[in-house]
Amino acid sequence: MRQPSVSARRVAAVSVSLVVAAGAVACGPKDDDAKSTGGDSRPHKGGTLNVLNAQPQQDFDPARLYTSGGGNVPSLVFRTLTTRNRENGAAGAEVVPDLATDTGRPGKDATVWTYTLKEGLKYEDGTPITSADVKYGIERSFAPELSGGAPYLRDWLVGAAGYQGPYKDKKGLAAIETPDARTIVFHLNKPEGEFPYLATQTQFTPVPKAKDTGTRYEEHPVSSGPYKVVKNENDGEHLVLERNPHWSAATDAERKAYPDRIDVRSGLDSSVINQRLSASQGPDAAAVTTDTNLGPAELAKVSGDKALAARVGAGHFGYTNYLAFNPKVKPFDDIKVRQAVAYAIDRSSVVNAAGGSALAEPATTFLPNQKSFGHTPYDLFPAGTSGDPAKARELLKQAGHPDGITVTLTHSNSKDFETSPEIATAVQDALKKAGITVRLQGLEKNDYSDKTQNVKTEPGLFLAHWGADWPSGGPFLAPIFDGRQIVADGANFNSGQLDDTSVNDEIDAINKLTDLGAAAARWGALDKKIGQQALTVPLFHPVYKRLYGKDVKNIVISDWTGVLDISQVAVK
Structure with missing residues (x-):
């Protein structure tokens, strides 16, 4: 645990639900499965969603991210064993399955947790995602050169306190077992009934060992989510995501993945972000922010404009x-x-x-x-x-x-x-x-x-x-x-x-x-x-209280993050 970055507003963590559908491949959701926006049209696939942020999306590596640090952006690329329920309000504070078929099966007074991966899971290159990849992804998060993620696993896993990662210790963590390609078992030092919540952290992202490039992995991490990284300039200052053609909506009930492209620009002044979202001109009409609140003066101005007030998302975070x-x-x-x-x-x-x-x-x-x-x-x-x-x-x-x-x-x-x-x-x-x-x-x-x-x-x-x-x-x-x-x-x-x-x-x-x-x-x-x-x-x-562009549809704000979930939005 750490005290959150104030400017990033500690937008927390990660979470999913649904039964497995084997082998299906889709580039996005079907329009007839979309949620209603409350307007005169339903969300559709296509277009570019622009993200305007103050904080750079640095260290775009699942081992180094503290899940809060990048708002919703990392969960577009990195899937985990469990994730947050992508619903409005209190329902969004629930943990649900993601890569796994359920939220975990406890044993021995919650000191052992077992997960089974869904069938048909694939990386961006079409290769299958295995339990060994999840184990390796966790192990590399212990490497000193990839530090920055949440510290719980070092304390919770048996024998993990002194582990230095797979680059130095080839044996790996005995506390994580993978008896077959779809099963992964965790052995803990003491009972942890909230392990399903921990399994939402980005350290639980699968990483194929053959594609691991160490500290350079952030330049092109291998996607398990609906989008893949096609550009990462200046350590996250400009991040561009495009569709992962091998992501299957049938195995992912949570991420709607409506836009074809996500363009994230960071390092912007907060007042400039709110000005651009307010004006909502050109590409900014299809823009959101994951880290910039409205200030008191800005909120007063927005509240006096009915059209602007209708484009303010309000949420609560713990x-x-x-x-x-x-x-x-x-x-x-x-x-x-x-x-x-x-x-x-x-x-x-x-x-x-x-x-x-x-x-x-x-x-x-x-x-x-x-x-x-x-x-x-x-x-x-x-x-x-x-x-x-x-x-x-x-x-x-x-x-x-x-x-x-x-x-x-x-x-x-x-x-x-x-x-x-x-x-x-x-x-x-x-x-x-x-x-x-x-x-x-x-x-x-x-x-x-x-x-x-x-x-x-x-x-x-x-x-x-x-x-x-x-x-x-x-x-x-x-x-x-x-x-x-x-x-x-x-x-x-x-x-x-x-x-x-x-x-x-x-x-x-x-x-x-x-x-x-x-x-x-x-x-x-x-x-x-x-x-x-x-x-x-x-x-x-x-x-x-955060503004979003006039062409952004399907607003979902849960009590897990308290801010607009970009995995749900669609643009005109």
Whole structure:
């Protein structure tokens, strides 16, 4: 797990469903299978979809991608064992089969997971995709020169901790077995009921060993999806995808693949992207963005134009912005002081600083307010919409600070709104009413990360944010509150340095559950239990508002990514 790139908006992960249809080959979906767009026409095959992004689509190699980094673009080329359900809203937070026939079959208390590949799967050159290719794709993600992907497999697979990849260790990982060309078996160190979610990560992309070119593989990765790479300039600055003629729609119910061509241009200024999408002239009429939100001023302009407002996609992604405490730094070693800060927070002013209610929703729970995370509503320190300074002063008095306290709030100087000076100032103003004088310490982005993610330098109070690698409470709560994930020498995200045996044991117990609904309920209850320790103050959950061109049809926005799914769109 890692904290998401703010500018990329941590657009997460990957997910599929359907029965196998052997051997069929198709270049795109049939028009009569298309979803209705709600307009006077249905989506059709053909045309070019243009993608305008701020962040380059760098390291286009399934071993190096952290799935969030490229929005939806990687899933057009890289298929995985499982993927996200490509539906609107909450239904899109479900994990479904992709290359596999199901989401996995657990054994031995979820320490063994078995998958069977669908029949008729082929690469862009027409050769069959095998279980050995999936195994090899995973193994090469361990190579130091291909680092960058999600770290879970190193921790979860038996004997994988010291593995250095197939270039140095020809034996491979014994924890992954391939008894035949369509079967793959994973042996885990401990029960992991959410392994089907992990199998959506790009490391589970099959890679034919004979075509592996190491660090140059990103220049022309072999496609298992509906599109293949025909151009990759300046490490993803300009990426062009065209149809993979051997992709079979019969084995892929999720990706609609309507356009003939996808043209991705990155490194653009965010304001320019929104201007071009707004004007929607020429090729920009058939354009979308996977990483650029509308800002408050832009949103106000768009909202006043009915035609433009109709071209705004709104979505929610599992993401929380919060105040983090380090209880090892005075006065935050006293829970009453932490509670006082929680009561003093004026969430309405924080939301306004984050762009207003159209772009941010007030939060009183650490888990995002979505069913898949197990969200359980609670407000342990009710401050109303504008704070309760009287209650905060009372708690400070009980803590031995009748005249108030002076503290330092560390934040980033970056204009990304989550940890920005504007958010910090809103917190400062609210706490002042409760007798808490806040000195602001603004740091440049790298310095901010280095300071707040190091247990030796972590400040007592700072702005933080977290997004999940998949829509579940597990990758949300464990990295922040599991005591065994405290990192003494490296990037540490357990800011409260909580090491509570009852919390750790409950995390282990939930991880054994393969009933994801039952697990979600337990994650929600655990969130509330941890919240009683006042180690964080949830502030808000972001809302994503993004423009798309006037010729873009079939808009699907799921609660897995929170943004338009380009595997579903069609263009005129």
